Structure formats: C-alpha cells, structure tokens
Amino acid sequence: MDFRLTDMTDDEIAQELSVVEPLTDSVRDLIDAVIRTEVDDDVLIAAREQIDAVVTSLRGNQKPGSYGVPFTRKLHGMPYGNAAVGKRNAIAPPLRVEHHDDGSATSEVVLGAAYEGPAGLVHGGISAMLLDQLLGEVVSVSQGVPCFTGTLTVKYLRPTPLGPLSLRAETTGSEGRKFFVHAEISDAEGPTVTAEGIMISPANMPRHEELKRLRAELAASAE
Numbered sequence: 001m002d003f004r005l006t007d008m009t010d011d012e013i014a015q016e017l018s019v020v021e022p023l024t025d026s027v028r029d030l031i032d033a034v035i036r037t038e039v040d041d042d043v044l045i046a047a048r049e050q051i052d053a054v055v056t057s058l059r060g061n062q063k064p065g066s067y068g069v070p071f072t073r074k075l076h077g078m079p080y081g082n083a084a085v086g087k088r089n090a091i092a093p094p095l096r097v098e099h100h101d102d103g104s105a106t107s108e109v110v111l112g113a114a115y116e117g118p119a120g121l122v123h124g125g126i127s128a129m130l131l132d133q134l135l136g137e138v139v140s141v142s143q144g145v146p147c148f149t150g151t152l153t154v155k156y157l158r159p160t161p162l163g164p165l166s167l168r169a170e171t172t173g174s175e176g177r178k179f180f181v182h183a184e185i186s187d188a189e190g191p192t193v194t195a196e197g198i199m200i201s202p203a204n205m206p207r208h209e210e211l212k213r214l215r216a217e218l219a220a221s222a223e
Helices: 010-036 041-058 125-144 208-223
Strands: 001-006 070-072 097-100 105-111 148-156 163-175 178-187 190-200
Touching: 097 125, 105 125, 125 148, 125 163, 125 178, 125 190
Parallel strands: 001 070
Antiparallel strands: 097 105, 105 163, 148 190, 163 178, 178 190
16 A cells, blocks of 8 residues: 655645645536536537646646555645545545544535436445545544454435535444444435444554654654
C-alpha cells in the first residue's frame, strides 16, 4: 500500500487545498453538466475539444499510478484520491466526516445525478461505499489505528432518494483486533440503508501508546 511520509506543513497543505478543492468542485460540476445537458451536438463537440486540451495540460506533470496516502510528520493522512472522500477526486461524493466525543461519526451529503441508480434514486453500490467509508473512519479515528473492512452487511430498507442525506456510524463492540460497527443513511423521513460491519486492525499495526510515541518522535525530528 502506498503510505508515505511528506514534509508538507499545515500552511502548505492549506494552500494546496485552496487551489485543488475548487478545481475538483469544478470537475464535479462538469460531470453533472455532461449527464444532464441537452445542448446541440456542435456545442458538445466544442466542449470535448476544450476538455481534451485541459487534460493534456494537466498531464504535463503528474505522478505515476495512484495518488496513495501521504502522511505528515504529525501523522495527518491525506487520502486525496479516495473514491468516497478524496479531495482531488471529482467522482467522489463531497463527503466530509465529522467525529464526535462519544466516538460516533456523522456526515451530511447531497447526492446528485452522478450517483443515480434507479431513476431519481441513489445507486445501491454508492450507498454501500459511503457506509463502508464511514464505518472504517469511525473505528480508525476512535481507536487511533488504521482499520480495514473484514465484512460488510448492507440492508436496504427502502429506496434512497437523490438529494440531501445524513449518515451516522458508531462502534458497538470489539474482540481483539476486530471491531463491530453500525452505520445508517437517512433522508428526511428516517433511515433508508443500514450496515453492520467488522473492521480489523492488522496485526503489525502499532496501537495507541506506540502511536503516541511515534508522533512525538516525528514531531521532535521536524523541529
């Protein structure tokens, strides 16, 4: 897995995001516009030529392979290519996760035409992806160690409409390196999809005290 250390400061990260996130939002708008446009063919052809020119300019200097997950010396992860929360990934829903003192995690998201399955409804695979992401985050943040999906059981209670949605996840128990988690997606009328999962902390991952020591060592080396 491409986990790597970067010497970027918080200010440098903020500066990068101030440029990258608006670009990602523009590309996300482009995706929505292409899906729903009804302009004439000549306009579509002209648009494709302009887009091809932009793609060529952006490919003038790019890293090989995937984006990976850079970490700062404070162990702040930057999964900017992630399919659910990537800040450089325009096909990712604009999912922003909030973590709370009780160990739960929530998110508010608006899903538009790019995430449609049945007419006017969210694709079931998108719902599963969002819940999987939230389940992984709620455990990884609360436990202080990366955890990965062992099993994911999704129950579709009723169709999920496109538009504003709320997500919530919590850890319900643990057994050694296994963590049991629950999450749900809701619209204004209540839950539409629920998920139960088992998240697993790899055996070779450092735990709380070792991570604290590693953070301290990395911070000291940066001074």
